[in-house]
Amino acid sequence: MSQIRASRSAAVAGVLSAVLCACSSGGASVAPSADGKRAGGSDRPATVTVAPDGRGAAAGKPVVVTVKDGTLTSVTVVDAEGRRLPGRPAPGKASWTSDRKAVPGTTYTVEARTRTGDGRKATSRTSFTTAAAGHVNKLSLAPGKNTTVGVGQPLSVVFDRPVARKADVEKQLKVTTSNGTEGSWGWVRDHSGKDRADWRPKEYWKAGTKVTLDAQLNGTDSGPGGGWFVRDYLTGFTVGANQVVRVDLDRKRLTLVRDGKTVREIPVSGGTPGGVKRSWRGTAVLMSKEGTINMNSETVGLANAYDKMVDYSMRLTWSGMYAHAAPWNARYFGRANMSSGCIGMSDADAAYFYGQVRVGDPFEIKGEDTKGTVAEGNGYGAWNLSWEQWKAKSALKG
Known part of the structure; x- marks a missing residue:
């Protein structure tokens, strides 16, 4: 029976693109038939597939773990430094997807625990390595962390390299406030010529508002010429007197x-x-x-x-x-x-x-006699646009 099990496991591994080495519990197994009854004598272990896979895998995508002939009871994905990539199973637990994307130049180890319909458990492990980033994009933040600022200060992000995929980047810029302030990102050209995204409230901030930016950019591609982000950013500030x-x-x-x-x-x-x-x-x-x-x-x-x-x-x-x-x-x-x-x-x-x-x-x-209105990128001129005009500058309009 052990020789039969070994030959069948090898056959399954040969036809899957990324099957993990499985440590299964011993004993005979019987796979369910098409009508739900046990087909006596069959031995169909759960097989697990991971994407991305191999070396030089594409970064910037979630890690997806799928199981055939069983369900996932747990999935753990960690990088070489032991940092965990969180995620969640789909309904039915036939697949699991990470919440964050795989980042460039990183090796991930994946451990998947499975259970078959007849109760057999297995633990599978594999690893993959993503390709290194050709270019790395960085950013500068204003105002400074833990500062107290005036009621007109926008949250401003200036990028070192061009951002062609503005919508993808903007999705990762999470702003929270202590009082539910309404606001919007808007993309402008900084006076330096660089791409810049500012988050402006609909009206001046209320005094005492606490603002946090959680820029979960690690593993995000900013597009041609811009390169990858390889870290996250977290900052916050408080609004002072009106x-x-x-x-x-x-x-x-x-x-x-x-x-x-x-x-x-x-x-x-x-x-x-x-x-x-x-x-x-x-x-x-x-x-x-x-x-x-x-x-x-x-x-x-x-x-x-x-x-x-x-x-x-x-x-x-x-x-x-x-x-x-x-x-x-x-x-x-x-x-x-x-x-x-x-x-x-x-x-x-x-x-x-x-x-x-x-x-x-x-x-x-x-x-009456001036040279014109302060532009959005010449300092912080966002207040010279109406609220509708400013919202239209978001890459996620509507």
Whole structure:
């Protein structure tokens, strides 16, 4: 009987593309016949198939384990470092599929426990190795982890390499909030030229909201030219006070508003009308507080307009618009717009203002003579689109 069992097992292994080596319980076995009755003398062990299989297997697909002539009682898939790939059986337990995809350049060991209709149990083991990634895509996240930001700050993801399969990537970007905030991803071209995805609420965040991004990207292919993601990312931040900065370039006034109440009004001087030195309008979000920095007009295409150290610098766009101290323009504060595009104020007002605002505070800028509206990728200009326009930028529209 043992020789018959051995020859039949070998025959089954020969016709399956990925049959596992099985350790079966001893004793005679009888397979069920077509009408459900036992066919005396037959010995049909459960056979298990795994996909992907072999060496150099394709990554980016779930691991699928199937059984013939039996059911799966458990499946365990682990990589070389012992990390488990979770998954779940299909109804009837004839197959099992991993929740996550197999990642590039990784060896997985699969253990499947089975039971036949007559109660015989077996344990099967095999392994496969996925092909290494040709290119690896990485990303940068804003805001920083565990930071507190203003009510206008989007969750922003900038990718090192192109993302052609935006829908596949967006599906893996899971955002949760402490209060069920409605929001949407939108894809934009970053000022650096890179692909970027921002998650913007429908309206400004509520103060105190806690936000988490779980980017389960490991094993996701970003498409031609972009390569694979080979790790996951987890970050989170908290929204601070409900604070908005309103800038009226026609009145030459900046107003700090907190919880709907005016905290302070500051006389300012914006960009010079009638040319390339005009300021941007629309909603810009405070990107960073940079303190004292060197500002050189040649870096923003203004030839020899200026080259000086500037105090209390607060960046509003990648293209170089700041709010900052501008004591050289003191005679114009509240009277005329005579800057090279930035929003200037006195040293005293700038010191106070710098201490009050935080990254993520929205600056709502209006004025008759400006160079245009802040673009989505020039800093964080998503608020200049309607909610419907922003949702349309998702790769998962509808």
